[in-house]
Amino acid sequence: MTPTTSDVAVIGGGPGGSTVATHLARAGLSVVVFEREVFPRFKVGESLVPATMLLLERLGVLERVERGGYQVKYGATFLDEETGLGHTFYFLRGMPWPNWTYNVPRADFDALLLDHARKQGAVVHQPAAVGGVTFDAAGVTLDVASGDDRLTHRARFLVDASGRDGFLAGRLGRRVRVPNLGKVALFAHYRGADRFPGVEEGNVRIYLFDGGWFWWIPMGGDLTSIGVVLHARVARAHAGAPEALFEAMVQRCRAVADHLGAAERVTPIHRTANFAYTNTPVVGDRFLVVGDAIAFVDPIFSSGVFIAMRTAELAADTILAAFADGRFSARRFAAYERRVGRGMSPFFTFINRYYEPAFLDLFLRPRNVFGMVRAVLNVLSGGSFIRMPLRVRLSLTLLFGLARINTWVRRRAGRPVESRLEW
Ligand SMILES: Cc1cc2nc3c(=O)[nH]c(=O)nc-3n(C[C@H](O)[C@H](O)[C@H](O)COP(=O)(O)OP(=O)(O)OC[C@H]3O[C@@H](n4cnc5c(N)ncnc54)[C@H](O)[C@@H]3O)c2cc1C
Incomplete structure (x- = not known):
């Protein structure tokens, strides 16, 4: 089969992949995105941070997002049931970003961003799983499986936006687990859960209790994302099904049990574990890595989608400069790696202190x-x-x-x- 070709191939059509693809396609490069799953698909990570709005604007997709019927959020409410301490933070006015943002069902939001990339000129193959990669002096060759079809794709440059799969780390480098973080999370969507009145309606709520902490993310259409991040000992002590463990935790956290009332669960209970890691490499000859494929530590401050989109934006700038002067060696991407490290580190410091x-x-x-x-x-x-x-x-x-x-x-x-x- 004749290989398809592009300037840049992107593995993954999540927020990171869609963002880098959109910027590069708008700048005139030929871009192909390979996304393993058919969208819309369930995904955890519905609470955004306000600076994301700047990124959506620069992508040219803000108006479409604004028409999406997403729940507006002005702040975050924290309550520690063990000490009784609690506080609501409201995002500040007068910053370079707005004092609000959205909570988004990711199935819908991710599909919207990927569709936008397509409309801006990126070619999207879906479902299409990249299985093999070979680099040489002139570019990269990918082996892709799409249903029963196999295709070979040739690109001058590769972006790994494969999220927690960490495609390149798995083949060229390694994943290092962050000790103690990322133990076990259980989560689902509910309909009919209690809403705060007025401007507080969209506040992301964090309830700390003796087993770990719950998130409570009100979304449009009366949907609420509720999840619990558990300490290892709590998860270990429970041999039963995820549903039973989730229900037991709800009963241990008074605020969640009270606010949940007779709400109906409308998705299965999803489970994920060991989700705190850092991956290497981040850059190399003819490739860059963005988003969760670089690192993920903890969802407490809702930073994952923002970091994915921001690293993708920085990657796009870096790639465009490389195409302008035709040099694609790892050395010229060191500044990107440093910038990404500097941007992520305040979140990581905060997350560790928070506990x-x-x-x-x-x-x-x-x-x-x-x-x-x-x-x-x-x-x-x-x-x-x-x-x-x-x-x-x-x-x-x-x-x-x-x-x-x-x-x-x-x-x-x-x-x-x-x-x-x-x-
Ligand atoms: C428990 C938990 C709660 C979270 N809560 C929040 C939150 O409230 N707010 C927030 O901002 N973030 C949250 N996050 C993090 C957030 O979900 C991620 O940071 C975000 O999705 C990263 O975007 P991404 O584009 O890097 O990766 P992803 O969104 O994971 O996208 C990667 C894509 O690559 C595709 N892919 C992978 N391998 C291949 C392959 N070989 N070939 C083709 N396609 C491939 C996958 O199908 C996927 O669609 C949470 C994470 C966890 C674990």
Whole structure:
């Protein structure tokens, strides 16, 4: 069979793949996306962060998203059932991004983004699973299976947007698990779950309890995504079916049990485990990696879709520059790798601290001194991957410093200091 050809081949049609494909096709490159699954398909990860709106605008898809009937979200409500502490953060006005965003059923949202890429000129093969890859000095050859058909595709450049599959890491590099994080998550969609009134309706809610924490993401059409991230010991102690474990956790978390009431579950209970990792390589001769195929750590701050789309946007800029001067060696992509590392690290630091009681004390009783609340909201909005002014970095350093002092105070008072991740 004669191989098909393109300038850039993209593995995966999730938010990362659609974003890079759209930008490259709009700039005039020939782009082919291979997506293994038929859309729409169920996917976890419905809560977006406000800076995503900038990315949707730059993709030229914002108006379509705005017509999608998605639930608007102005903030995030945290409640720790063990300590009784709780706080609602509202995204700030006057930032380079709006003070709101959406909660989106990913089946619908991902299909919309991929369709947009197609309309902007990318060729999308679906279902089409990439099985083999060979690099040479002039490009890359892919072996693709689409139903009973096999095809060979030849491209000058490859983007790995294969999400948690980590296509290239599995073949050329490796995946390193992040210790203690990413234990077990169980989740489903419900209809008829309780809604907060007014502007709070779309708030993502996080309920911490002794078994782990629940997310509660209200979406349009009276749908709510509810999921629980469990400590390893809790999951280990339970041999039964996921449904029984999920129900047992609902009964252990008072707020979720109360708000769920007689809501009807409209999807199966999905389960995922060991989802915290970092992959290598991120760049190489004639390839770049974006989104979850680089790393994923924890869903607590709803950053996954944003990071996938932002890394894809940065990748598109990098690839266009490479095509402009015809050089595709790994060395010229080192700046992309550094930029991605800098953008991800505030999220990862925050995530680790979040599980420490001494930090949670401060986080759930925020005082707006030295711009600390603003700095927290910057990270929660996705701003750290867009613009991280010096004063924001200093405020975060101060916050983490205060958390260390609080650890010392708690230890002296005989109160728990152990990170919840150690359980
Ligand atoms: C428990 C949990 C909760 C989460 N909650 C949130 C949240 O609230 N908000 C948020 O922003 N993020 C959340 N996330 C993360 C979010 O789902 C991901 O970060 C996001 O989907 C990453 O986008 P991506 O494009 O990199 O990968 P994906 O969306 O995973 O897309 C990758 C695509 O590649 C395709 N693919 C893989 N291998 C191949 C192959 N060989 N050939 C062809 N196609 C292939 C797959 O079918 C898939 O469609 C959560 C994650 C978990 C685990």
